[in-house]
Amino acid sequence: MSDPVSWLQIGQGWSVVASDGIVVGTVAQVEGDKGADIFNGLAVELSQTGQLRYLPSEHVAALHPGEVTLTIASTDLETLEPFEATPPVTTWRPGKPPLSKRISNWLRGGR
8 A cells, every 4th residue: 555645645536435445436526625624524425315415524544546545434424514615705805995095195294
């Protein structure tokens, strides 16, 4: 078996293997914050049903290239919550004030 890898290397389509050795599905999405190095979990597409289930990171036992091994048995996967994608975050930044306001501020010595 190859050396373990970081969660940052997990890719879509990696095999997901339950603790009883059964391949139960594939990785559909990785959830986490790469900047802060926080691994939250995986969206797993189950082979039997095609459903997406959310697998919290505490159920991940080992990561090897192309394979995620779990701490739970294949029979327990149906008890996991359905996966719901995190909505995108929109950041609104104020625009520049109108030209007349900027000129007025500049004439008063402001910026």
